[in-house]
Amino acid sequence: MTDKKISQPKYLFGLDSFGDIAVDTKGQPLTYAASIRQVVKEAVLADTLGVDIIALGEHHRSEYAISSPETVLAGIATKTKNIKLASGVTVLSSDDPVRVFERFATLDALSNGRAQVILGRGSFTESFPLFGYDLQDYELLFEEKIDLFSKLLSEQPVTWEGKTRAALDKADVFPKTESGRLETMVGVGGSPQSIVRAAAYGFPVVLAIIGGSPDRFKPYVELYQRAAREFGHEEHPLGMHSPGYIADTDAQAIKEAFPRFKKAMDAVGLSRGWQPMTRDHFMNEVKNGSMYVGSPETVAQKIARAMKVVGVNRFDLVYGFGPVTAEARLHMVELYATKVIPRVRELLAEAS
Amino acid sequence: MLSPIRRIGILGAGKLGITLAQLALKAGYEVIIAGSTHPGKIALSIEVLTPGAVAASADEVASQADIIILALPLGKFKELPKQALGGKLVIDAMNHWWEIDGDREIIVGPHRSSSESVQEYLATSRLVKAFNHMGYHDLHDEHKPSMAEGRKAIAVAADNPEDVKAVSDVIDTLGFDPLYIGGLSEGRRLEPGTKAFGANVPADQLVRLITP
Numbered sequence: 001m002t003d004k005k006i007s008q009p010k011y012l013f014g015l016d017s018f019g020d021i022a023v024d025t026k027g028q029p030l031t032y033a034a035s036i037r038q039v040v041k042e043a044v045l046a047d048t049l050g051v052d053i054i055a056l057g058e059h060h061r062s063e064y065a066i067s068s069p070e071t072v073l074a075g076i077a078t079k080t081k082n083i084k085l086a087s088g089v090t091v092l093s094s095d096d097p098v099r100v101f102e103r104f105a106t107l108d109a110l111s112n113g114r115a116q117v118i119l120g121r122g123s124f125t126e127s128f129p130l131f132g133y134d135l136q137d138y139e140l141l142f143e144e145k146i147d148l149f150s151k152l153l154s155e156q157p158v159t160w161e162g163k164t165r166a167a168l169d170k171a172d173v174f175p176k177t178e179s180g181r182l183e184t185m186v187g188v189g190g191s192p193q194s195i196v197r198a199a200a201y202g203f204p205v206v207l208a209i210i211g212g213s214p215d216r217f218k219p220y221v222e223l224y225q226r227a228a229r230e231f232g233h234e235e236h237p238l239g240m241h242s243p244g245y246i247a248d249t250d251a252q253a254i255k256e257a258f259p260r261f262k263k264a265m266d267a268v269g270l271s272r273g274w275q276p277m278t279r280d281h282f283m284n285e286v287k288n289g290s291m292y293v294g295s296p297e298t299v300a301q302k303i304a305r306a307m308k309v310v311g312v313n314r315f316d317l318v319y320g321f322g323p324v325t326a327e328a329r330l331h332m333v334e335l336y337a338t339k340v341i342p343r344v345r346e347l348l349a350e351a352s
Numbered sequence: 353m354l355s356p357i358r359r360i361g362i363l364g365a366g367k368l369g370i371t372l373a374q375l376a377l378k379a380g381y382e383v384i385i386a387g388s389t390h391p392g393k394i395a396l397s398i399e400v401l402t403p404g405a406v407a408a409s410a411d412e413v414a415s416q417a418d419i420i421i422l423a424l425p426l427g428k429f430k431e432l433p434k435q436a437l438g439g440k441l442v443i444d445a446m447n448h449w450w451e452i453d454g455d456r457e458i459i460v461g462p463h464r465s466s467s468e469s470v471q472e473y474l475a476t477s478r479l480v481k482a483f484n485h486m487g488y489h490d491l492h493d494e495h496k497p498s499m500a501e502g503r504k505a506i507a508v509a510a511d512n513p514e515d516v517k518a519v520s521d522v523i524d525t526l527g528f529d530p531l532y533i534g535g536l537s538e539g540r541r542l543e544p545g546t547k548a549f550g551a552n553v554p555a556d557q558l559v560r561l562i563t564p
């Protein structure tokens with residue numbers, strides 16, 4: 001352990017949301033606008049209760065209210081003190097790196113240095129036709145844009161040339177950050193090449209583990225570290241994010257989560273040609289896989305186990321998946337902050 | 353007589369390709385694998401994630417392996433080394449995924465299974481469809497020894513009985529029960545949108561998902 005690492009907390013815990021449309025007590029969906037304001041409320045509570053990070057995803061689909069995470073994060077920024085404000089993820093392929101930098105540098109200013117960009121390819125590609133990009137260029141777009149973005153992070157004039165956007169000649173981009181470097185990570189699914197690419201740029205990685213046993217990602221951590229060493233970059237600790245649902249008891253959590261997860265998963269499945277989620281599948285994910293559903297104790301045990309096995313120092317819980325009431329969402333934030341996180345820290349301390 | 357299968361080739365070093373390479377190594381096969389470009393690009397991933405496998409070019413994989421598994425995006429099938437794959441036994445594990453591949457009709461045409469289009473392109477290869485319907489993490493987590501309780505099944509579609517036999521043996525050795533469902537055109541019943549797509553179930557249940 002180096003001195004550098006001791007100065008920061010050893011483990012980090014985040015809450016992630018895609019801005020799912022919440023429902024009222026009668027099961028009626030809130031408006032998009034109200035769902036966004038709900039997330040702001042939750043982030044403020046999470047900040048008060050000491051959660052380390054709030055990460056908001058970018059989606060362009062009817063089930064989700066957040067398409068512009070940094071705008072919502074800016075709203076959160078001026079109402080909070082300590083919580084880190086992350087995107088999860090910013091779909092860089094269909095965005096402009098210069099604009100992404102400008103927007104997050106602005107967020108960084110509003111939040112006194114709490115902005116964190118998590119770049120990714122995203123698991124959806126709705127943004128491609130929406131912004132006029134061709135799916136054929138999927139690989140090239142990400143390659144080039146991550147390259148340009150990494151240059152912009154120097155906060156020095158940038159000269160760059162590629163096929164997917166206009167060239168830049170000593171372009172100076174504003175605002176500059178106070179720290180001199182915008183915190184940037186890369187969100188990765190199961191693709192090994194994405195891990196190697198992130199390591200090549202020296203970006204830390206958050207693994208999106210959304211199904212199956214987390215154990216299979218353990219070698220990815222080694223892959224990242226090996227690659228970072230080979231490229232001569234720091235071997236940053238990795239993070240992971242997975243979906244979950246916390247209620248007072250296991251029975252209540254399972255009862256409430258199943259229909260809601262099912263609704264959210266089936267909506268995605270419809271466009272991908274997979275079958276509706278069965279109870280067996282759900283229960284298998286809860287028991288052995290990557291759905292962190294249950295009482296605070298159950299969820300804490302599962303998180304601590306996964307963090308140990310995979311070897312990460314950050315865990316983000318994707319909460320409020322599917323049509324969850326505003327009350328249940330807030331309660332989940334509270335349980336996560338006041339019961340789950342302290343318990344996971346305890347379990348990890350016992351283990352080490 | 354077919355020669356025994358010792359070396360499995362894999363085209364595509366992504367989620368599925370790496371997972372199948374891991375299963376094949378565990379089962380005692382030699383593995384040779386290629387990504388979209390030169391082997392150097394995947395060398396480190398292969399060394400760490402599938403120690404023992406050899407990273408090579410697509411041409412080398414096609415010419416040196418006894419059987420080749422296609423684990424690349426379907427939209428890229430016309431980049432396959434057709435010549436080197438000539439006469440070879442080839443497993444098509446590819447699916448149409450609109451988010452990556454775009455419009456299905458444009459890449460495989462209407463009214464036929466995607467595997468038939470791939471077979472038409474790889475005209476002299478012996479194509480068998482298998483390993484397409486189960487998610488890669490289920491493949492990773494669910495492989496079990498022969499006769500194990502609750503062992504999961506992988507459907508196989510191909511026209512030539514000898515090829516079906518050879519691929520069924522590989523499926524069994526990798527840890528799953530093979531389930532023959534008919535000729536290559538029947539592969540349609542395993543594609544995205546069907547009941548069998550995504551299936552992670554034993555053979556008796558898979559049969560029911562496949563029967564219309």
Ligand SMILES: NC(=O)c1ccc[n+]([C@@H]2O[C@H](COP(=O)([O-])OP(=O)(O)OC[C@H]3O[C@@H](n4cnc5c(N)ncnc54)[C@H](OP(=O)(O)O)[C@@H]3O)[C@@H](O)[C@H]2O)c1
Nearest residue numbers: 364365366367368387388423424425426431446447487488
């Ligand atoms: N993921 C699953 O659970 C699953 C399950 C069953 C079937 N499948 C099917 O398996 C295929 C691969 O899926 P995936 O999820 O593994 O995708 P993936 O993680 O994106 O990996 C695709 C791989 O194919 C490589 N590739 C691209 N063009 C190639 C070419 N011309 N020759 C050789 N390799 C090439 C890519 O290399 P670069 O990285 O260099 O581009 C990458 O290594 C798809 O057809 C999919 O439908 C997937």
